[in-house]
Amino acid sequence: MANIKYPIVDVHTHVYLPRYAAELRARxxxxxxxNWTNGSKTEERLLILDGEPSAGRPVGPQYWDRDEKLEFMQKHGINISFVSSANPWLDFLPAARAQTLAQELNNDLEEYCATSPAVEAFSGLKSLYGFGLLPLVPEVEVSTIIQTVEQLKSLPHIRGVIMGTKGIGKGLDDNALDPMWDAIQAAGLVVFIHPHYGVDSTLYGENNNGHVLPLALGFPFETTIAITRLILSGVLDRFPDLRLLLAHSGGALPQLSSRLASCIHHDPIVAKRLKHDARYYLGQLYFDAVAYGSEELTFVSRTISRASEFQSGGGTVEAKVGSTRLLFGTDHPFFPPLEASQKWPSVEDNLAAIRGMAGVDSKIEHHANILGLNALRLFDLHDQLYA
Amino acid sequence: MANIKYPIVDVHTHVYLPRYAAELRARxxxxxxxNWTNGSKTEERLLILDGEPSAGRPVGPQYWDRDEKLEFMQKHGINISFVSSANPWLDFLPAARAQTLAQELNNDLEEYCATSPAVEAFSGLKSLYGFGLLPLVPEVEVSTIIQTVEQLKSLPHIRGVIMGTKGIGKGLDDNALDPMWDAIQAAGLVVFIHPHYGVDSTLYGENNNGHVLPLALGFPFETTIAITRLILSGVLDRFPDLRLLLAHSGGALPQLSSRLASCIHHDPIVAKRLKHDARYYLGQLYFDAVAYGSEELTFVSRTISRASEFQSGGGTVEAKVGSTRLLFGTDHPFFPPLEASQKWPSVEDNLAAIRGMAGVDSKIEHHANILGLNALRLFDLHDQLYA
Structure with missing residues (x-):
């Protein structure tokens, strides 16, 4: 594999499409x-949550302009991006508006991707692919969600769907969503589970720590709760072919997975509910490699690799290689450098983390897998490498 | 080290002293x-939080009877236990009552330990030592807390203090607590930081998952927020000799530590506040080995070992060995077996996790350290091994 040629693929990179930015400006x-004025300077700011510190964060063309995305990719040697809408998606809209806007934004994103340049040296592949949106808001009909899944199936450059953790109001472990999981599984779309709400901000106390606590802790906690609730509700037992990609390397799920298994084994309500030990399900999931540290990625990879040891009933289980379920990501355009710099430290840190993983040698295929090939396989584009 | 003799030491084991149980019965x-009646059966139940599922949990003599603690230790080959009050400590009491009860319970625990049997083969050591309590409740005078630290210093079998995360109402990162940290550091008491409140239970949704989500996730999230707030407030910079022991292997701190470092580096409010990269501080902390999995413990150990790479200013830093800051624990009397069993699976899992750690060979000293010697060093009892 030493001389394998492969594209670098970013599976965690966001956009506010112009139509969506306009929606946010009207609110x-x-x-x-x-518009935020500080002395003589006026700039656009994005306020994601009420009561956010520092009057939100500066936003500009890097959030909506496709040329800026392509330039960022070029600067960092990224060949392909799987672009997703950034949070909070459509969560704040009434059902009818969410439904219309989902379909419009999905069409916009298809065009954004379909008209992007082919990848140099891999002309069967485009530079941009996308995760679409579903109208996951309270009071929406599940049949409407299914119709949007059908729309996404018809858009060739949309390869998955990004979603938050609220579902249609009761979370992703709501049994009413089973038809959605069934349709997504049948369509072969990848589900990117991404946080937005974090946890109650009163837990962060009164000191001004900027955005650190909600971003560093609240975000991964939310993802961890969401995937744990999905496991406990049996969704992963009922839809074993569902392909779920977890933001930020699964949050805290890997480190808490043996504790989770122990708590389940010791709780009379759930002890006998699931088909497998909780640790089994980590081998059924995909994790982005957005963890900023080699030791973290090595550990996540180990918890994936050990998953097959926790399958019920024994039998011949193929042991999984953890690195085949880890996928490079950047979280662009978030975490821009505080000071002018040629490349973004947040991206360089994630690349260095992959290169520094224990047992991940550039001479063997792990590197190529995490940096690009896993994504092409997950999104069923691997054949296009040779097109 | 192959033939070293050492005691097995449990640093995470709880008690509701009889005086405390009486306080809870009167509420x-x-x-x-x-008293909880189910058909013809009446039993005592402990309700820790309002709205707890399943009418709380059954409690009995294992929560307060010292003979039961000693029997549990004997059954599992544990020679020494550092016993701490279980949550919620004194958090629910008015300041005056908390102050009185803290001092009474500290005296009770000193007697509980002082009159315990000497350890067979290590007659300079007792079977039981303790973590005392401070009256950490709103409206208490900090001088009262300091007086209780003084009391603890005078009790030879009390080697530390256990505390929750609320401080005197504003959390442990409250600057008003600096005199407390100073006094604790000067007294050489170990601080055991333990969760109680978790996160807002509405995050767990409507499905009945027993106690799994608050215990498996809420508890470690709370600990992670508490220690992160302590780091961000500069307490670890101002009190570098403070010895903090984190429950449940630090919760999610190890897995989120590089993300935390990255979020700090990218936030203008805090980017330049701390002396070191956030990952440095993990080398300053102690972690119980209550994580139920070998991969988890190996990973925690690695994040401790790498800490010195993140010291500011370079210089000659002694690289730390992660396994010297991990300490065996059981969480007794919580997580009892659901079905009759000779030994408790929760304890067996934690022992197996230590024995299965990568690079932790029974022929070398890591085993002996994690199972017992680290605790004796941390609590300044190592000399007594040879007494």
């Missing part, structure tokens, strides 16, 4: 984009 | 101990 409460 | 709202 008077969070989430919104507003 | 009419959580936390309380109540």
């Amino acid at each position: 008077t409460s969070a989430p919104r984009i507003l | 009419t709202s959580a936390p309380r101990i109540l």
